[in-house]
Amino acid sequence: MPPDPVGWAAAQFERFDPRPAPIAAHPRTAEVARDVALLSHPAGPDGRGLSREQRVANQLALRARAKADYAAGVRARLEAALQSDAPLVERLVHFWANHFAVSDRQGRVAALAPAFEFDVIRPHVLGRFEDMFLAAMRHPALLAYLDQAGSMGPNSEAAVRRNSYRRAKGQPDEFGPNENFAREVLELHSLGVDGGYGQQDVVELALALTGWSISHFVLRTHATPAEPGAFVFHAAWHEPGRRTVLGRTYPAGGLAQPLAILSDLARHPSTAWHLSRKLARHFVADEPPEPLVARMAARFLETRGDLPSVYLEMLAAPETLARPFAKVRTPWDWTVAALRALGVESAGATDWPALFDRLGQPVWDPGSPAGWPDTDGAWSGANLLLRRIEAALEIGRLAGPGADPVALAEAQFGPLLSAATRREAGRADSRAQAVALVLLGREFHRR
Amino acid sequence: MIGRRGFLRAASASWFVAAFAPGISFARAPTDRRLVFIMLRGGMDGLEAVMPVGDPAWSGIGGRQDPLPNPVALDGFFHLHANLARLVPLVAARELIVVHAVASPYRDRSHFDAQNVVETGGRRAYERKEGWLTRLVGALGGDAGTAVAAAGRLPAALRGGPPFGAYPNPRLGMPEADLRARLSRLWAGDPELAGIWDQALQAERILAGLRGGSRVALAAQMLAHPEGPRIAMLETGGFDTHSNQKYRLGHALRLLEQILLELRDGLGPHWKSTLVIAATEFGRTVALGGAAGTDHGTGTAALLAGGALAGWGLGSPVVADWPGLRPGQLLENRDLRPTRDLRGVLLAASARHFGLDPRQLSPVLFPDRAPVAPDPAFL
Numbered sequence: 149m150p151p152d153p154v155g156w157a158a159a160q161f162e163r164f165d166p167r168p169a170p171i172a173a174h175p176r177t178a179e180v181a182r183d184v185a186l187l188s189h190p191a192g193p194d195g196r197g198l199s200r201e202q203r204v205a206n207q208l209a210l211r212a213r214a215k216a217d218y219a220a221g222v223r224a225r226l227e228a229a230l231q232s233d234a235p236l237v238e239r240l241v242h243f244w245a246n247h248f249a250v251s252d253r254q255g256r257v258a259a260l261a262p263a264f265e266f267d268v269i270r271p272h273v274l275g276r277f278e279d280m281f282l283a284a285m286r287h288p289a290l291l292a293y294l295d296q297a298g299s300m301g302p303n304s305e306a307a308v309r310r311n312s313y314r315r316a317k318g319q320p321d322e323f324g325p326n327e328n329f330a331r332e333v334l335e336l337h338s339l340g341v342d343g344g345y346g347q348q349d350v351v352e353l354a355l356a357l358t359g360w361s362i363s364h365f366v367l368r369t370h371a372t373p374a375e376p377g378a379f380v381f382h383a384a385w386h387e388p389g390r391r392t393v394l395g396r397t398y399p400a401g402g403l404a405q406p407l408a409i410l411s412d413l414a415r416h417p418s419t420a421w422h423l424s425r426k427l428a429r430h431f432v433a434d435e436p437p438e439p440l441v442a443r444m445a446a447r448f449l450e451t452r453g454d455l456p457s458v459y460l461e462m463l464a465a466p467e468t469l470a471r472p473f474a475k476v477r478t479p480w481d482w483t484v485a486a487l488r489a490l491g492v493e494s495a496g497a498t499d500w501p502a503l504f505d506r507l508g509q510p511v512w513d514p515g516s517p518a519g520w521p522d523t524d525g526a527w528s529g530a531n532l533l534l535r536r537i538e539a540a541l542e543i544g545r546l547a548g549p550g551a552d553p554v555a556l557a558e559a560q561f562g563p564l565l566s567a568a569t570r571r572e573a574g575r576a577d578s579r580a581q582a583v584a585l586v587l588l589g590r591e592f593h594r595r
Numbered sequence: 596m597i598g599r600r601g602f603l604r605a606a607s608a609s610w611f612v613a614a615f616a617p618g619i620s621f622a623r624a625p626t627d628r629r630l631v632f633i634m635l636r637g638g639m640d641g642l643e644a645v646m647p648v649g650d651p652a653w654s655g656i657g658g659r660q661d662p663l664p665n666p667v668a669l670d671g672f673f674h675l676h677a678n679l680a681r682l683v684p685l686v687a688a689r690e691l692i693v694v695h696a697v698a699s700p701y702r703d704r705s706h707f708d709a710q711n712v713v714e715t716g717g718r719r720a721y722e723r724k725e726g727w728l729t730r731l732v733g734a735l736g737g738d739a740g741t742a743v744a745a746a747g748r749l750p751a752a753l754r755g756g757p758p759f760g761a762y763p764n765p766r767l768g769m770p771e772a773d774l775r776a777r778l779s780r781l782w783a784g785d786p787e788l789a790g791i792w793d794q795a796l797q798a799e800r801i802l803a804g805l806r807g808g809s810r811v812a813l814a815a816q817m818l819a820h821p822e823g824p825r826i827a828m829l830e831t832g833g834f835d836t837h838s839n840q841k842y843r844l845g846h847a848l849r850l851l852e853q854i855l856l857e858l859r860d861g862l863g864p865h866w867k868s869t870l871v872i873a874a875t876e877f878g879r880t881v882a883l884g885g886a887a888g889t890d891h892g893t894g895t896a897a898l899l900a901g902g903a904l905a906g907w908g909l910g911s912p913v914v915a916d917w918p919g920l921r922p923g924q925l926l927e928n929r930d931l932r933p934t935r936d937l938r939g940v941l942l943a944a945s946a947r948h949f950g951l952d953p954r955q956l957s958p959v960l961f962p963d964r965a966p967v968a969p970d971p972a973f974l
Contacts, residue, residue, distance in 0.1 A: 324885035530795035572781045590785045
């Protein structure tokens, strides 16, 4: 850690650019969502229906588009991280993208995942949590990933109409509410699993969120005037009536109702604790000291969710300063740190999606909405180590002429450089091998 | 035979490299019998995997009849999903048993908490830090610290021992001798890195003699190896079918079917002394919902497999105290009501398989103020 961590961090906050060149070059959410919606809608852009050949062609086009957007997104993310002079803030962006995790590499969500990070997380990483949260809740990536787009209240006007035939026959509804999104919002994104909510709160929030959707993402929504792929609130799908969440009752009122509930969730003390603990676990230690978490949560509440205040509280903490190399680096962190140490700023020709997959951390594809785990145990293993050996050798070969690897290691780690790393790098049989050994040393393994 | 691979070359496109690729972990134990625990992540819909067509309320549940053509009748009451049909020879040989209307003690709806309850064998999530398999390894006289993960991350069921390593992916090459020596020196003073590296070197010696194949096939061969592990845990997913359940569950079940067959084939003569247990964290709602899918439920099905089962004298391919599917018989008006405790099944099956006394094993495997009773069906 630098001698004045608060000053160091504050300076980075000043320098951070939410839309540096690599990010600015990536298509924005509206454009990606629109194209994805048009390609994936089973009835076609005008709802008239598509022939089987057209549907198949659209599916192939969507796959190709998703693959391309995903790969371009990974490169953009990497280049932004390599070129940034606010690397701490880049890491905070990745932390929040993992907090609101989506997981896909080849479908609609894969196409939208980069835009989600670039358009929702980056602009708000140094702002208020509530703003990031509400922006995330309305982004097509998250809504598509968690099956929210078709959620319809059982007593809503649309459900009554569409299900009337089935109800008259005593058959179960074809359209109804979906609890998945509401549950993950409470469990993962805001209050946390111990945040004091129950199943009834999940149900109520799900009902409050009926109609909260994306235009043209599900059947029979072509008739809305909204731009395809845009966030849309279908009033006719919304469950009528009051909702009670966490003991507070929200009057019936269309879109205002779920917005009010989400705002309250973003400001809730359980949310403050949940987020603080996650930040501390990610940046400081697997078992973060409770007094630190408590101070961070208090800061969150007293500043109404001002994230930089919480970050500075964490960085100023004596508990944080006392422990260098407490956390094992994830494959992403390790790769970025390695490339930055070597002065690499461009993504070059490497197949980065495949590399991160091989290293065990495919970008935007953690496999669950809980995202990548934060505990060291998750990232230790011979499998990951072997892959890292190969990657280190390749990076060593890619690294051009430059500083002597031992000097490089000394510049990085100063007095913390171990005798073993210094000795083995010094005895390597080639510069590439020396670089690889530095990258594989215990200092690079942790942060 | 493993060899060096340049990492920039495309990975082989095995279907295991899909999103549902199983994580595989191992533990050693001083026994000649093998146990494989398969964690089905996501909450498997037991009602669709093994359909209670004999239940009078079944035909009234919208959307559930014959999701895919040609299910297989297991007995007069239950049908097996068509994508598990290749397991029928195992059923006929009494090497596959379905346990239905079973659940862990968990009664809420969070995946992560529910999985933790199943894997740690607690009554509540995060009550216990170590996994039930870790305790079983201990009960067998093994060292829980030798648990290793082939996918780099040790699942909760095998956690709790001292720092662990992992078996390398056998498709990856090991570095050549000169570099190995340098790496050994580089990491010599760091206990964590040195430990992981030792595991890799040791595993390579075992893997060098294997036939090859998919990751599950290799795992089975490792279990079969005289110096290899005896306990394995596989993780597979794709069961969280909130939408489009017919297609998604069909796919996930086909993967499960493949896993079981590859285990049998890979274990060879050791299949006869192997027990496989496949369990999921909870079931799903009885009724289908708005996106042709289901939400999180409670009672579900578990599977027992393995040549060892054939000697247990179980009369029927399905073990179930069926609670019924009429509205009044459901749990909270939405879920299949569980009539047996998954822990009782794990306890009885483990005890029977390894020749341990279930009453003595119970407090070791499932330390709890209220002792867990072994499931009588398997004693």
